[in-house]
Amino acid sequence: MISQRALNRATLARQLLLRRHAMSPLRAIEHLVGLQAQTPFAPYFGLWSRLESFEPKELADLLLGREVVRITLMRGTVHLVSAADCLAIRPLIQPMLTRALTARRLEGLDHEAVVAEGRALLTERPLSVKAMTPLLAERFPDADPSAPPVILRWLLPMVQVPPRAVWGKAGDAVLTPVEAWLGRDLEPSPDPQALLTRYLAALGPATVADMQAWSGLTGLRASVARMDLVDLGGGLLDLPDAPRPDEDTPAPVRLVAPFDNLVLSHADRTRVISDEHRKRVITVNGQVHGTVLVDGYVRGIWKRTAATVTVTLFGPGPREEIEAEALALLAFAEPGGKPVVRFD
Numbered sequence: 001m002i003s004q005r006a007l008n009r010a011t012l013a014r015q016l017l018l019r020r021h022a023m024s025p026l027r028a029i030e031h032l033v034g035l036q037a038q039t040p041f042a043p044y045f046g047l048w049s050r051l052e053s054f055e056p057k058e059l060a061d062l063l064l065g066r067e068v069v070r071i072t073l074m075r076g077t078v079h080l081v082s083a084a085d086c087l088a089i090r091p092l093i094q095p096m097l098t099r100a101l102t103a104r105r106l107e108g109l110d111h112e113a114v115v116a117e118g119r120a121l122l123t124e125r126p127l128s129v130k131a132m133t134p135l136l137a138e139r140f141p142d143a144d145p146s147a148p149p150v151i152l153r154w155l156l157p158m159v160q161v162p163p164r165a166v167w168g169k170a171g172d173a174v175l176t177p178v179e180a181w182l183g184r185d186l187e188p189s190p191d192p193q194a195l196l197t198r199y200l201a202a203l204g205p206a207t208v209a210d211m212q213a214w215s216g217l218t219g220l221r222a223s224v225a226r227m228d229l230v231d232l233g234g235g236l237l238d239l240p241d242a243p244r245p246d247e248d249t250p251a252p253v254r255l256v257a258p259f260d261n262l263v264l265s266h267a268d269r270t271r272v273i274s275d276e277h278r279k280r281v282i283t284v285n286g287q288v289h290g291t292v293l294v295d296g297y298v299r300g301i302w303k304r305t306a307a308t309v310t311v312t313l314f315g316p317g318p319r320e321e322i323e324a325e326a327l328a329l330l331a332f333a334e335p336g337g338k339p340v341v342r343f344d
Helices: 004-014 025-031 042-048 056-064 083-103 111-124 129-139 149-154 179-181 193-203 210-213 220-226 275-281 319-333
Strands: 068-072 078-082 158-160 174-176 231-235 234-239 254-256 290-294 297-305 308-313 342-344
Touching: 004 056, 004 193, 025 042, 025 056, 025 078, 025 083, 025 231, 025 297, 042 056, 042 231, 042 290, 042 319, 056 158, 068 083, 068 179, 068 319, 083 149, 083 179, 083 193, 111 129, 111 149, 111 174, 111 179, 129 149, 149 210, 193 210, 193 220, 210 220, 275 297, 308 319
Parallel strands: 308 342
Antiparallel strands: 068 078, 068 158, 158 174, 231 234, 254 290, 290 297, 297 308
16 A cells, blocks of 8 residues: 555656756656646746746747647646647547537537538638637528537637747637647547556556546546556556655645646545645636645645735745745746735
């Protein structure tokens, strides 16, 4: 049996949070199997918390160079992934997205026809949902105008194109088909076991329920049964040679990004956050605050407004260490500003 504390340290090691790493942003994004990107700039802070000397321009350049993309993937949420992972992962996730659309009961429309029209329209030029809605309504005059964009969201693999999520820029989510943006087709025969291996390398050890919670997929037991894994007890499975640090390994204070996969990628999240504290991190409308890790566990939340970071702790904590990390975050996000750290 692996102890809860050892499980915590193993997860932090694979999430690159036991120390900052001298690793390229692209390599880190691929190691992590992407970063959840519900807000445009959260991945910048996700990489800052994990990498040495990371600068916003590095990720902005990857987006502009089409080496990384923002696309709906795991759990039906927007993720920032490498171009290669986009092409390999989206086909594996598609059955879950198709089921999500089916649950919405958008009947009376030929979904294939909507996808074909949407693909042609958005290949010609990227469009926001607001801009595409009247154009699709012209093509499907008998349908509820809001229905075709919803169908495209779930069935047509679309990336959000820059300047969306480029550091220092603003812009609506403007969409175009993956193939049009990357000039390559989706993988025709992606390997689910390869994806689960990547998950364990980034977020393991884990149970099958954890894998399903992260991906949104069901029916994974057959794939897991064919994998060469070690059983750590309590349903926890792992790659044989994956790092499992000693439970007494020090874990530094970290300010983890909003919507970070660290707190969203397991069915049982108590390896990093208590059920009580999770209710304070994830709001009733689905927002996920940035979190404060103390000794490897979530002990508070943080918010930034310009050059001010406000920290709300859930109990006693090492304020000097947290303040130092918050000042480092502000030096990254607001260089030249007058940094202020407040504790609620």
